[in-house]
Structures are given as structure tokens and as C-alpha cells.
Amino acid sequence: MxxxxxxxxxxxxxxxxxxxxxxxxxxxxxxxxxxxxxxxxxxxxxxxxxxxxxxxxxxxxxxxxxxxxxxxxxxxxxxxxxxxxxxxxxxxxxxxxxxxxGRGCTISPGVRLRTLAEVIGHLGASGQTGIIDGHRDPGPPSGRRTQGPGHLYLREEQAECREVHDLHRRGGAAAVLLRSTTPGSCADITHARALGLVRLLADGPAVEILADAGYQGPGAQTGGRVVTPPHRKFKKNAPDWYEEMHERQRKAHSSRRIRVEHGIAHLKNWRALARHLGRREHMSDTVQAVAGLLSHQQTADLSPRRQR
Structure with a gap:
């Protein structure tokens, strides 16, 4: 029963x-x-x-x-x-x-990615745009906070079916874990470099990765493959036309990145990630397991056969 x-x-x-x-x-x-x-x-x-x-x-x-x-x-x-x-x-x-x-994350039926190198290779082969971000877990009861893993979200091009585009517009992007969690306080750019993201982008295929202001360094090191929000050139007394242009560019970049924020929110719907009360050594497996289950279900919802 x-x-x-x-x-x-x-x-x-x-x-x-x-x-x-x-x-x-x-x-x-x-x-x-x-x-x-x-x-x-x-x-x-x-x-x-x-x-x-x-x-x-x-x-x-x-x-x-x-x-x-x-x-x-x-x-x-x-x-x-x-x-x-x-x-x-x-x-x-x-x-x-x-x-x-250990199953990895399901991007599409029959395509499952497990490592960061596989993610970069898939982005280069399919011509898709990646969105990278990190999140901070509330942490175990001991008071130590755990820097969450970087997540890379694949944005389907608009040439794909409408169901895929609508799902990603609602924030249901497929999450791909880059690596395990990092205990303690850790900056996003430090975590990305430790994962080898800069090296893979510099030596790998030409892909576009959208990131927030915390990833400004890898943009120059990878030949502009990591796209961050535009810099503000005028600190004081900026002309009106520049303020309008800068705000428009910032909002355009933010609207493309919003999918990663929604995707992290979907992960947080699972109680094990909303407030981790288990052992710290199990945190990495917990995050990867939840991300794999969530991506598998979202990919299955895209199938027309399941929607009938």
C-alpha cells in the first residue's frame, strides 16, 4: 500500500x-x-x-x-x-x-552529460548557449556554509520545437552539475577556475557562456567566450544617452540569464537542497542526484508522446 x-x-x-x-x-x-x-x-x-x-x-x-x-x-x-x-x-x-x-543530467532523450568536458563539447557541437552560475547552500547544522556547485544551463535555440522554448522560458532548464561542492566561502570565479572551466573554454570549441559580474575575469582569458554584464565606463556625471544605453544592455543580459536563477529555484524545491541537514560529505551526491532527477523529468515532459 x-x-x-x-x-x-x-x-x-x-x-x-x-x-x-x-x-x-x-x-x-x-x-x-x-x-x-x-x-x-x-x-x-x-x-x-x-x-x-x-x-x-x-x-x-x-x-x-x-x-x-x-x-x-x-x-x-x-x-x-x-x-x-x-x-x-x-x-x-x-x-x-x-x-x-553517477547518472548525470539528461539534456535531451538519449543525451546525458556527466562531466564539464562533456558539457562544453555538447555546447560546441550543438551551437547552444550556456548559462553558468553558482548558489550557496544553507549548510549543515554546524554553522559552516557550503558553496554550492556551479550549474551550467543549456538554452535551446529558437529553431527547436516550441515546447522546449516554452519550458526554458518558464525556467525549467536542464541543470548540469559541473563538479562537487566546495566547503566554506568561495567566490564564483575561484570555483570556476578550480573546475578547469577557463582551460576547457580556451582550448575547446567556440561556445558562448553567459555569466554574472562574478565571472568577469574568465571573459578576457577565454577570448570573450564568457559574456558578463557590460562595464560602467562613467562613474560620475554620465550623460543621459549613456545611462539609457547601459540600462538597456544590462537588462538584455539579465533577461537571458534569468533561466539559471529559475533553474536553481527548481532545485531548491527539493527539501534536501532547501535545507541540508545531513552530513557534509553527502552534499555533493545529494545535489547531483536531485539535478539528475529534475533534468530527467523535465526532458520527459517535453516528449509529445507523454503529453497526450
Whole structure:
């Protein structure tokens, strides 16, 4: 009954039934392979597989992870729902979260990106424009703040189908994690250089990356491939025509970048990212898992077959 109630309601998992079925078919065999390898690597007094069967099957483990990421439900509550011990839920969430984080983000049906080099290569091959930004997570209860990962959002060209353009106009851009999180205070430009973004743009294909004022340095280092807001040349007593022109250029740049702000807001709808209360070493997998799930669902919503 718990499984049927969770799967049938998209508001609980954040995913449709079709996307959930795809995840089960994709991650189920991978989880079983990892599980069998873990059993074989341990010393046993009897044959592997002998004993009581697991009460929490893989589908239930996946559902428990979705509810934990989406609503921040504690392991104790999930253990009561599924009728198992708390340690079983904790182990299941950790295993499935790592599998989800390794899937990457779905840009279009059949196209999934996992690394920054793949993102830059995809942008150069498709001629799309990227939008980069970072966000700061509220952080764990210890008081230390965690600089969120940089996100690169792919903006579909207007030659694509109208459904794609409308989705991105509403802020539902597909999120691609560049790398893991950085603990403590870290400037956006410092984080981007640590990820190797400047080197990839300078040596890679000619792409356009929209960024805010925090990325002004890489613009000159990459030959203008990182586009930032226009500089203000007149500090005082600027003529009226310059004020009007500067404001128009600034708003034009901001309107193109607004998709990344909306995309980060979509990520924050998941309780695990709105207020991270878990361990700091799990933050990177949590962000990547949520971004992968969100991009997969948004890509699936673009399919005409699913909209009928």
C-alpha cells in the first residue's frame, strides 16, 4: 500500500510513473551488480545468498530515497512506513543516492552529460548557449556554509520545437552539475577556475557562456567566450544617452540569464537542497542526484508522446 500510494502521486516523488519506471529499469540491474560484488568481496562462513531474503526490495529503496530527498523525511519515519529497521533505510538511501548522482543530467532523450568536458563539447557541437552560475547552500547544522556547485544551463535555440522554448522560458532548464561542492566561502570565479572551466573554454570549441559580474575575469582569458554584464565606463556625471544605453544592455543580459536563477529555484524545491541537514560529505551526491532527477523529468515532459 505504501509503494502504490507513493508511485501514483507525482507530488510525493516529483517524478511521473513513466520516469520512475525508466529509473527502475536503468538503476535496478546496476544496484544488483554492486550488491553482488559487495557480497563476494566479504568473507563468509557459508555460501553467498544463503539466509533470509531482503524485505526492502530495490523499488522500495528507490521510493524511500525519493521521499527523503524531496521532503526531508527522516529515516525513522521511512522505517515505520516500510516496516524495516532504521539502519536498513539509511543504507538504502546512501546506495541509491550514489547511483543517482553517477547518472548525470539528461539534456535531451538519449543525451546525458556527466562531466564539464562533456558539457562544453555538447555546447560546441550543438551551437547552444550556456548559462553558468553558482548558489550557496544553507549548510549543515554546524554553522559552516557550503558553496554550492556551479550549474551550467543549456538554452535551446529558437529553431527547436516550441515546447522546449516554452519550458526554458518558464525556467525549467536542464541543470548540469559541473563538479562537487566546495566547503566554506568561495567566490564564483575561484570555483570556476578550480573546475578547469577557463582551460576547457580556451582550448575547446567556440561556445558562448553567459555569466554574472562574478565571472568577469574568465571573459578576457577565454577570448570573450564568457559574456558578463557590460562595464560602467562613467562613474560620475554620465550623460543621459549613456545611462539609457547601459540600462538597456544590462537588462538584455539579465533577461537571458534569468533561466539559471529559475533553474536553481527548481532545485531548491527539493527539501534536501532547501535545507541540508545531513552530513557534509553527502552534499555533493545529494545535489547531483536531485539535478539528475529534475533534468530527467523535465526532458520527459517535453516528449509529445507523454503529453497526450
Amino acid at each position: 505504501t509503494r502504490a500510494a507513493i508511485v501514483s502521486n507525482r507530488r510525493i516523488t516529483g517524478l511521473s510513473v513513466g520516469v520512475f519506471a525508466e529509473l527502475v529499469a536503468d538503476l535496478g540491474p546496476l544496484w544488483h551488480v554492486c550488491h553482488e560484488a559487495k557480497l563476494v568481496s566479504r568473507p563468509w562462513q557459508r555460501a553467498v545468498g544463503v539466509g533470509e531474503e531482503y524485505r526492502l526490495v530495490f523499488i522500495d529503496r528507490l521510493l524511500a530515497t525519493f521521499v527523503h530527498l524531496g521532503y526531508g523525511v527522516t529515516h525513522d519515519v521511512l522505517a515505520c512506513w516500510f516496516g524495516v529497521d532504521r539502519c536498513v533505510i539509511a543504507r538504502a538511501v546512501g546506495e541509491v543516492r550514489a547511483l543517482l548522482a
